[in-house]
Amino acid sequence: MLSRGFFKMTIRRSIRIASVAAVPGSEGPSNLAITTKKRSATSDTPPNKSKKPKPTNDSISVKGEATAPEFKVPITPVKNSRRASTAKEPKHPPLTPTPSFVNILRAPYSSGDVDDATPPPDRPAGPHITNAPLVTPGGTQKVAYPEDLPDSTPSKTGLPRPTGTTNTLLDQACAHLTCVDPRFKAIIEKHPCSIFSPRGLAEQIDPFRSLSSGIMGQQVSGAAAKSIKNKFIALFNEEGSENPKFPTPAQVAATDIARLRLAGLSQRKAEYIQGLAEKFTTGELTTDMLMKATDEEVMERLIAVRGLGKWSVEMFACFGLKRLDILSTGDLGVQRGMAAFYGKDVKKLKAKGGGKWKYMSEQEMLDKSAPFAPYRSLFMWYMWRVSDVDVEVMNTV
Numbered sequence: 001m002l003s004r005g006f007f008k009m010t011i012r013r014s015i016r017i018a019s020v021a022a023v024p025g026s027e028g029p030s031n032l033a034i035t036t037k038k039r040s041a042t043s044d045t046p047p048n049k050s051k052k053p054k055p056t057n058d059s060i061s062v063k064g065e066a067t068a069p070e071f072k073v074p075i076t077p078v079k080n081s082r083r084a085s086t087a088k089e090p091k092h093p094p095l096t097p098t099p100s101f102v103n104i105l106r107a108p109y110s111s112g113d114v115d116d117a118t119p120p121p122d123r124p125a126g127p128h129i130t131n132a133p134l135v136t137p138g139g140t141q142k143v144a145y146p147e148d149l150p151d152s153t154p155s156k157t158g159l160p161r162p163t164g165t166t167n168t169l170l171d172q173a174c175a176h177l178t179c180v181d182p183r184f185k186a187i188i189e190k191h192p193c194s195i196f197s198p199r200g201l202a203e204q205i206d207p208f209r210s211l212s213s214g215i216m217g218q219q220v221s222g223a224a225a226k227s228i229k230n231k232f233i234a235l236f237n238e239e240g241s242e243n244p245k246f247p248t249p250a251q252v253a254a255t256d257i258a259r260l261r262l263a264g265l266s267q268r269k270a271e272y273i274q275g276l277a278e279k280f281t282t283g284e285l286t287t288d289m290l291m292k293a294t295d296e297e298v299m300e301r302l303i304a305v306r307g308l309g310k311w312s313v314e315m316f317a318c319f320g321l322k323r324l325d326i327l328s329t330g331d332l333g334v335q336r337g338m339a340a341f342y343g344k345d346v347k348k349l350k351a352k353g354g355g356k357w358k359y360m361s362e363q364e365m366l367d368k369s370a371p372f373a374p375y376r377s378l379f380m381w382y383m384w385r386v387s388d389v390d391v392e393v394m395n396t397v
């Protein structure tokens with residue numbers, strides 16, 4: 001027979017077990033047993049529809065193992081704009097705005113930026129002279145070699161003997177590039193250049209208008225430059241004029257800076273354009289000088305004018321005056337094109353940095369381009385093509 005003390009010990013032990021089971025988070029058989037009893041006692045209560053149903057035996061595999069739900073790594077929501085931006089190719093380094101600037105410089109004498117000029121009769125031409133017809137402030141057209149002297153000599157004209165004509169100059173230049181480097185043959189066939197074609201050489205250029213337009217276009221978009229130029233022309237023409245003309249240097253020189261600024265020019269640009277006008281009115285700059293001077297003389301005289309930097313003058317000499325032996329070593333597009341043409345890894349050069357000459361040093365550019373003289377203007381145009389600069393806008397005539 002069990003003693004009364006045994007029953008007391010059993011009761012105290014049962015009370016301790018029950019108290020442990022009542023503590024939240026405690027584990028053990030007692031806890032599980034109590035939970036089971038509570039669920040069975042409330043089994044008649046309808047299930048809560050808001051709770052998800054527990055997995056049934058349907059989720060058990062044939063071998064009797066439960067199929068675990070597939071784990072997916074959480075993904076941070078990304079806006080469509082961000083997804084689109086990450087899919088884009090890496091941007092090229094910023095390029096000099098050559099194409100739009102060239103179109104501004106090539107603006108012919110008549111109204112509008114580019115006219116469908118009818119090529120004049122074939123005339124003598126050469127790489128080291130101005131091949132474009134220039135228009136004086138008075139409206140007179142001039143060409144370097146007189147058309148009635150096809151066999152002009154240096155003693156008669158003060159110019160080097162012409163090496164060809166406006167109809168043959170581009171073909172001669174292309175043949176020279178291909179002779180120096182046969183790779184140019186495929187490039188030339190794929191991308192014909194119209195700027196130095198007979199039609200391109202027929203464009204009449206007003207030097208004052210072209211240089212003034214170049215100053216207006218500095219550090220602004222093409223659309224902004226066009227708007228400023230139209231307002232500038234309107235200052236000197238009656239409202240509603242059917243054929244507004246670009247002002248002469250004398251008109252601009254006599255106009256107050258404050259009025260010039262009404263076209264949208266900054267104080268400094270207005271001063272630059274008026275200073276340029278004074279150079280033409282005093283005779284320091286003339287169409288004859290721009291026509292007959294050497295490449296070096298043209299560069300030196302124009303760079304001395306406030307507001308005309310080296311790059312702007314190079315572009316004017318090349319694409320305005322149509323001089324065939326100009327190379328702009330400071331143009332990033334030309335640098336990158338030459339680097340790619342001669343087998344350098346442009347992407348690595350971009351990542352490496354190096355400032356202005358990060359693609360190719362100036363001396364290396366001069367050395368590698370030397371064999372292409374006296375047609376380095378055309379060589380430069382094709383380096384832009386190799387560089388993937390959009391020169392299509394420069395082909396619009």
